[in-house]
Amino acid sequence: MLIPLLACLLASGCAAVNGPRAEDGLKEDAHGERLPFPASRREAAPVPPPEGLEPGLEPTVVAYREYRDPLLHVNRAIFAFNDVTYRYLLIPLGKGYVRVVPDPVHRSVGNFFYNLKTPIYAVNHLLQLKPKPMGRNLLRFGINTTLGVLGLFDPARKWWGLEREETDFEETLSGYGAGYGLYLVLPIFGPSDLRKGASLVVDHFLNPVVYLTENPERSVIQGVDFFQEYAPEAERYETLRRKAEDPYTFFRNLYLQGVQRDADYR
Structure with a gap:
């Protein structure tokens, strides 16, 4: 059911006007106050972190001259739906998961899913014309699937120094000059954009789980994968949301800041 929903969102995004809306003449900061546009899109308008924000949770929100949020x-x-789902379901479950599941078990679960998704990284490295990281990923897969007991452990890194080299179709598109298109909020997945939404669809079909299992087992496995990645970040969302008067604007600007940072350093 997720794929048709994503396809509808992407189709809507393609048909939307990409220019800024009339109401976007001013931007809000983390406190909901209006900010004038900076002189250029890459000139940041830093906002001091909200008082009392925990160390390591101090984003500098950027006001954009041409952010695209026609939807x-x-x-x-969708953000309101996600917010309720996060606060009353996923965040409590995530906190419980972090408290109950020992770190070694959590690492092993993460190792397993990373190893399972090796075809996603290998194919995208091939599309990016990067044969060396593709080869290292395949070598890691062979070592960790056998010596690492189906990927639960990571002897490839521990014994041979083969570090993870994760990538996805979004990075592939970015490498060929594709912009982020427009801002999207996806159900459950949260802040995204047209490029990342397309990446989720393509990478979904590169995931071996799609071909090795059938529903409902497939949905359960992919749900566990999503949840084990989300759980350690659950409290971070809660903390940031509590410090923002307009959570939607805050998380949108924070996400777009990350998009611009990645574009600058790739």
Whole structure:
């Protein structure tokens, strides 16, 4: 059911006007106050972190001259749905998971899913014309699937120094000059964009789970994968949301800041 929903969102995004909306003449900071546009899109308008924010959770929110959010009303509705789902379901479950599951077990679960998704990284490295990291990923897969007991352990890194080299179709598109398109909020997945949404669809079909299992087992496995990645970040969302008067604007600007940072350093 997720794929048709994503396809609808992507189709809507393609048909939308990419220019800024009239109401986007001013940007809000983390406290909901209006900010003038900076002189250029890459000139940051730093906002001091909210008072009392925990160390390591001090984002500098950027005001953008040309951010693209033509689906603002749809995005806000999905954000509101996600926000309720996070606060009353996923965050409590995530906190419980972190408290109950020992770190070694959590690392082994993460290792297993990373190893399982090796075809995603290998194919995208091939598309990016990077044969060396593709080869290292395949070598890691062979070592960790056998010596690492189906990927639960990571002897490839521990014994041979083969570090993880994760990538996805979003990075492939970015490498060929594709922009982020427009801002999207996806159900459950949260802040995203047209490029990342397309990446989720393509990488979904590169995941071996799609071909090795059938529903409902497939959905359960992919749900566990998503949850084990999300759980350690659950409290971070809660803390940031509590410090923002307009959570939608805050998380949108924070996400787009990351998009611009990645574009600058790739």
